[in-house]
Amino acid sequence: MQAFESLTDLPRQLRHPGVRDLAWALLSPPLLSQPPWRQRHPLSASGWASHPGRLTDWLRQLDQQPESLDHWLAQASNRRLGLYYEKLWQFALDQAPGVELLAANLPIRIAGQTLGELDLLLRDAEGVHHLELAIKLYLGPRHGDGGNPSEWIGPGSHDRLDRKLEHLSQHQLPLSASPESRQVLAQLDAQPASAELWLGGYLFYPWPGNCTAPLGANPAHLRGRWLRHNELEDFLGQGAEGCWQPLPRQDWLAPAACDAGECWSEESFRQWCQQLQPDSPARLLVRLVPNEDGRWQEAERVFVVSDRWPLQPL
Secondary structure, three states: OHHHHHHHHHHHHHHHHHHHHHHHHHOOOEEEEEEEEEEEEOOOHHHHHHHHHHHHHOOOOOHHHHHHHHHHOOOOOOHHHHHHHHHHHHHHHHHHOOOOEEEEEEEEEOEEEEEEEEEEEEEOOOOOEEEEEEEEEEEEEOOOOOOOOOOEOOOOOOEEHHHHHHHHHHHOHHHHOHHHHHHHHOOOOOOOOOEEEEEEEEEEEEEOOOOOOOOOEEEOOOEEEEEEHHHHHHHHHHOOOOOOEOOOOHHHOOOOEEEEHOOOOOOHHHHHHHHOOOOOOOOOEEEHHHHHHHEEEEEEEEEEEEOOOOOOOO
């Protein structure tokens, strides 16, 4: 990731939503610096890693002419966040200099039964790589120090950081070493393949209060805050500069941005808050502030969850 540290602000400089998300996927820091399996940036041996300016030029040109990306993303019938994240990576790796994308979502079967899929199979100057990608958003504990990954839960209460890491390290990543996978990889002239992961996303800390990051967290991880519905009025009463508005799920990746005329009015947001029910699914709010060129940019993001969150024991 060192090669791209100078480009971390680039997503905020782009205007097309899909290109901003693409740049965010490629350039944002991973959630963990000490995961339970080898972590490798998918572009680490690409021509873009050795010459980051080429990646900047490619993204800026795509921002001006995004038709190819729009066409690629339009082919996906499912806009689940994880699948969208994978599609963005597939688009980039297919065009990255020095990288050959051999397969994506490669099914591994035995006797007609699917054992799983390999997210990515690619070849670069360092060999063949089986890469598992994940985009995750986890909320930390209000009671507890946060160091245990089991205390970090997804906003929908269906996911937990320790379980995701266990599934990656015990099922998804070892899959490419199985006899069934080796047969498939041999047909693609893709052996041996090194299994690695790349885990992006955000960690959200409780308000009020705080907790420590989970064990192994990247010190540079992206972050936000979370609170319950009954705390929203007090939170907003702090009077932070800017305007608040909800962020649709498909826009949860890159920092939000809009023109001044697209910002919600204070009245629109107040009405939205009044209609929000105590047991509503988790909603992501962003606070936007104006920058030098008149565009409004995300200053912080906050999850508002049900008063009974988490909704089920995990």
